[in-house]
Amino acid sequence: MKLDNYFRQFVEKLGYIDLKEDASYDLLGDLPLPIYLDDMKKGLVSGDMENKINLDLILQGMLINIGADQDFLHNYEYINVLNHYIKDITHFSSSNAIEAMDYDYDKALLLLRGGYILNPMDRYNSYNYARLLWPMAYKEEIKEKEKDDFVREALRILQEIITANDEFAIAYYELGNIYSNIGEYLKARNYYNNALRRTDSETAKEEVREKLAEINDNAEIEEALYYIGKSNYNEAVMKLTGILSQRKRADAYYYLGVAYQNLAQYENSIMAFQNGINEGADFREAYNDYAISLYMNKEVEKALTVIQEGLKKYPEDPRLTYNKIQINLSLGNIKQAKDDIDNLLTYDDLTEEIITNLNILKNQFNI
Numbered sequence: 059m060k061l062d063n064y065f066r067q068f069v070e071k072l073g074y075i076d077l078k079e080d081a082s083y084d085l086l087g088d089l090p091l092p093i094y095l096d097d098m099k100k101g102l103v104s105g106d107m108e109n110k111i112n113l114d115l116i117l118q119g120m121l122i123n124i125g126a127d128q129d130f131l132h133n134y135e136y137i138n139v140l141n142h143y144i145k146d147i148t149h150f151s152s153s154n155a156i157e158a159m160d161y162d163y164d165k166a167l168l169l170l171r172g173g174y175i176l177n178p179m180d181r182y183n184s185y186n187y188a189r190l191l192w193p194m195a196y197k198e199e200i201k202e203k204e205k206d207d208f209v210r211e212a213l214r215i216l217q218e219i220i221t222a223n224d225e226f227a228i229a230y231y232e233l234g235n236i237y238s239n240i241g242e243y244l245k246a247r248n249y250y251n252n253a254l255r256r257t258d259s260e261t262a263k264e265e266v267r268e269k270l271a272e273i274n275d276n277a278e279i280e281e282a283l284y285y286i287g288k289s290n291y292n293e294a295v296m297k298l299t300g301i302l303s304q305r306k307r308a309d310a311y312y313y314l315g316v317a318y319q320n321l322a323q324y325e326n327s328i329m330a331f332q333n334g335i336n337e338g339a340d341f342r343e344a345y346n347d348y349a350i351s352l353y354m355n356k357e358v359e360k361a362l363t364v365i366q367e368g369l370k371k372y373p374e375d376p377r378l379t380y381n382k383i384q385i386n387l388s389l390g391n392i393k394q395a396k397d398d399i400d401n402l403l404t405y406d407d408l409t410e411e412i413i414t415n416l417n418i419l420k421n422q423f424n425i
Contacts, residue, residue, distance in 0.1 A: 060207045061211055062129075064200075064207075068164065071126075072092040072095060072119060073098050089135055091120075092119035092120055092136075096165070097115045097119070121140065125167075125168040125169065126168055137176065148182070151169045152182055155170045155173075155190075159190070184218075191208055191215075192236050195207075209236060230250070231253040231262075234250035234266075234269060235269075238269070238272075243279075243280045244280050244284075246277065247274070250266050282294040282297040291320045302314065306333075309334075311330050311333040312331065312343070312344050312347075319350065319351050324351045324352075324354050325355060327351040328355060331344060342368060345365065346377055349361040349365045349381060349385075353381075358385060359389075362382065365378055365381055376402060377412075383395045383416075396425040399416050399420060
């Protein structure tokens with residue numbers, strides 16, 4: 059498992075001590091006892107560890123050690139010690155992790171991971187482990203290729219929790235948080251709604267409602283994109299006009315233009331694209347699709363103007379340049395089209411489709 063390699067580095071955050079011969083903890087006598095280094099430093103500064111062992115810190119250290127390296131040489135002995143001194147290991151890991159969350163995220167995560175390794179069936183500890191695990195993907199020190207591992211593992215754990223107990227509301231809530239964060243708003247909305255149905259706390263309900271309000275427009279746009287992908291353009295129009303009746307959004311206007319364009323309602327499409335650009339849809343596809351609708355509506359000169367505006371912002375965009383060539387040919391501007399074809403053929407990133415079409419145009423117009 060890739061995460062095992064990541065967590066193994068945290069063994070370096072542990073120090074190991076040996077008990078004095080007259081110590082009263084028989085099970086600990088022959089073992090190197092792990093202590094989280096920051097806890098050891100605090101103990102030395104305060105004097106708490108000068109003359110006596112702090113068993114609680116040793117037990118936390120064992121859990122952290124297991125969380126950092128589940129194949130560690132002495133883990134079997136550590137598990138025996140933990141079972142001997144702690145009635146409920148995952149309660150111990152959760153309570154200590156929650157206490158540590160505000161001042162040492164790594165320690166909290168390692169405690170929860172240790173508890174999860176020893177008892178993955180404890181849903182509260184597992185939930186807290188997943189809750190702290192997925193945000194690790196966005197830490198600067200995490201390599202790009204490893205980021206998804208943290209999110210996938212958190213999703214897997216939370217899905218297992220609700221499979222085992224489909225009334226565990228906070229697991230649904232956390233799944234909503236993850237999917238909202240990665241931009242899958244329909245899934246996020248579904249999980250938030252499931253959390254809302256399963257909680258009795260008015261405070262928790264209000265928090266879920268706030269999350270739903272935050273993502274609702276994005277979820278509606280995602281649903282509209284689903285309809286566009288399925289060529290169900292009328293449904294997409296209904297979704298998008300519903301959003302725009304509440305607030306103006308550049309992306310909603312753009313997708314509304316796309317839907318109208320596919321319905322051959324070019325005047326509506328032109329209006330939507332123009333509104334989108336006015337609201338800040340300042341990306342190449344907006345100019346390109348706006349020009350196509352103008353062209354299809356026989357407003358060829360305006361289409362060329364829009365293409366040229368787009369090329370001022372994106373001067374090396376192949377699709378914009380290709381459509382400029384098409385419009386100039388339709389207007390009889392052969393020399394301008396030839397110059398643009400010759401220039402475009404020097405680009406390194408042309409698709410085979412564009413190269414083929416450019417050569418067809420050259421042969422067709424003898425240029």
